[in-house]
Amino acid sequence: MIKKLLNVPNTQAEDYDIEGIIDYIDDDFIENLKKDKFCKKPLMICSGGTSSRCAAKEHITIDFRKNYTEIDYIDFKKEVVIEPGTRMQDLGKFLKSKNRSFPTGLSGLTGFGYILTGGISPTSRKYGLAIDNILEINGIWGGGEKFNIIKPDQNSSKLEKKQWKGLCGAAPFLAIVTQVKLKTYELNSIYIWEASISSNQLAEIIEKAELWPDNASFNWIWSDYIKGLAIIEVSNKEELEYMKIIVKELPKTSDLKISKINGLSTFKGMELPISNNQVISRYYSEVLGLLSNSLKGHSYVLVQMIEEEIRNRPNKFCYIAAQQLGGSTINNAENLTSFIHRESAWKPWINGSWEPNNKRERDQAIIWMENVWEKLEPYCPGIHLAQLHNHLPWHAKEINCAFKNWLPELRQIKSTFDPKEILPPL
Numbered sequence: 454m455i456k457k458l459l460n461v462p463n464t465q466a467e468d469y470d471i472e473g474i475i476d477y478i479d480d481d482f483i484e485n486l487k488k489d490k491f492c493k494k495p496l497m498i499c500s501g502g503t504s505s506r507c508a509a510k511e512h513i514t515i516d517f518r519k520n521y522t523e524i525d526y527i528d529f530k531k532e533v534v535i536e537p538g539t540r541m542q543d544l545g546k547f548l549k550s551k552n553r554s555f556p557t558g559l560s561g562l563t564g565f566g567y568i569l570t571g572g573i574s575p576t577s578r579k580y581g582l583a584i585d586n587i588l589e590i591n592g593i594w595g596g597g598e599k600f601n602i603i604k605p606d607q608n609s610s611k612l613e614k615k616q617w618k619g620l621c622g623a624a625p626f627l628a629i630v631t632q633v634k635l636k637t638y639e640l641n642s643i644y645i646w647e648a649s650i651s652s653n654q655l656a657e658i659i660e661k662a663e664l665w666p667d668n669a670s671f672n673w674i675w676s677d678y679i680k681g682l683a684i685i686e687v688s689n690k691e692e693l694e695y696m697k698i699i700v701k702e703l704p705k706t707s708d709l710k711i712s713k714i715n716g717l718s719t720f721k722g723m724e725l726p727i728s729n730n731q732v733i734s735r736y737y738s739e740v741l742g743l744l745s746n747s748l749k750g751h752s753y754v755l756v757q758m759i760e761e762e763i764r765n766r767p768n769k770f771c772y773i774a775a776q777q778l779g780g781s782t783i784n785n786a787e788n789l790t791s792f793i794h795r796e797s798a799w800k801p802w803i804n805g806s807w808e809p810n811n812k813r814e815r816d817q818a819i820i821w822m823e824n825v826w827e828k829l830e831p832y833c834p835g836i837h838l839a840q841l842h843n844h845l846p847w848h849a850k851e852i853n854c855a856f857k858n859w860l861p862e863l864r865q866i867k868s869t870f871d872p873k874e875i876l877p878p879l
């Protein structure tokens with residue numbers, strides 16, 4: 454084991470004085486899991502290293518980024534097998550060379566955590582969540598037992614179905630995932646409409662977007678002002694014509710930009726809309742992912758609420774944003790995953806930021822996040838648990854809102870397969 458700091462995109466995780474790094478999974482490691490030899494629990498796992506919980510003070514991190522980056526393409530099935538050091542941009546670029554794609558998210562830097570915690574892509578309305586596209590999972594339960602599980606069908610046992618459901622959406626609590634096999638899709642052009650919009654325009658577009666076809670999604674981010682992005686995949690002439698209709702009905706603002714990319718692998722993400730291009734090079738942050746049902750008829754009220762919360766935010770780097778769900782994320786739900794809020798139409802998320810080691814700013818940001826959650830909760834009853842927060846005051850509430858009635862069974866799976874709580878608590 455190497456003792457050092459972890460060099461990761463998440464600055465907070467990077468600054469922790471950690472116990473050490475394990476970057477190779479061998480028989481000794483598995484023996485140590487079985488014999489419960491790790492004195493400081495939980496073990497942390499780093500794949501993309503974009504969340505604040507890929508490391509923790511004085512804890513060991515399993516870092517997959519150096520030795521587990523293999524990507525294999527199964528040509529005749531058009532499936533891909535990836536190891537947990539693979540970032541989504543690496544997967545996207547690799548698949549592009551095969552004329553294929555995968556529903557990756559708004560950032561190419563994310564790793565396995567993106568896939569295992571659900572994976573909401575701008576193309577999810579057409580292709581489903583990332584977890585809906587997993588075909589096979591290999592890994593090691595927290596208790597040290599290796600597993601290989603294939604996506605269940607009608608012949609699968611009850612136990613296999615439960616294990617699969619736990620792993621797809623709640624894997625970080627249960628297992629160290631060492632490989633997944635994924636479906637892939639034809640690579641298509643993606644048109645991006647991007648503009649600064651007013652709060653009224655935002656509410657109006659939210660209502661309209663709920664009626665868009667599944668190949669289109671609306672995303673927005675709000676800090677000093679609001680940036681909206683319509684992301685539309687076009688695979689044929691009909692969709693091209695419909696894309697033009699969608700774009701025609703969107704506001705024509707002075708900074709309006711329409712661009713076209715070939716698949717999501719070159720998508721640049723959503724930039725934080727702040728005036729004067731003020732940038733701080735390093736800041737810490739936490740993210741709370743909410744889930745709302747259709748906002749039809751409620752969008753103006755919700756946007757007004759958000760406007761007030763944005764006014765109250767403790768600093769410019771705190772923001773609220775959202776991605777659109779619906780289409781395949783609702784219709785293809787086979788009750789096979791731990792992402793139970795399948796009726797959700799939007800994922801608004803709250804980002805709290807603060808200067809490193811500024812406790813006052815941190816406390817303000819955390820309190821602001823909790824307040825915003827409380828205000829939005831009547832419209833956003835669900836949680837997308839894309840980040841682990843066992844170090845934050847709302848962990849228990851967040852877990853409850855994420856898994857609801859499924860939580861008792863999930864806890865049973867945890868107590869069977871990670872009985873010594875080697876992985877984060879549930």
Ligand SMILES: Cc1cc2nc3c(=O)[nH]c(=O)nc-3n(C[C@H](O)[C@H](O)[C@H](O)COP(=O)(O)OP(=O)(O)OC[C@H]3O[C@@H](n4cnc5c(N)ncnc54)[C@H](O)[C@@H]3O)c2cc1C
Binds near residue numbers: 572630839
């Ligand atoms: C800029 C940005 C944009 C984002 N956009 C989206 C988006 O569009 N859609 C979306 O759904 N999410 C999005 N996210 C959220 C992101 O997907 C989650 O935070 C995810 O958990 C990050 O995974 P990671 O591997 O990059 O990070 P890490 O910090 O390395 O891992 C995150 C968590 O996943 C667990 N984990 C990682 N690898 C494994 C493994 N092999 N086995 C078991 N557990 C593991 C770890 O325990 C860790 O707690 C975004 C995040 C960022 C920073």
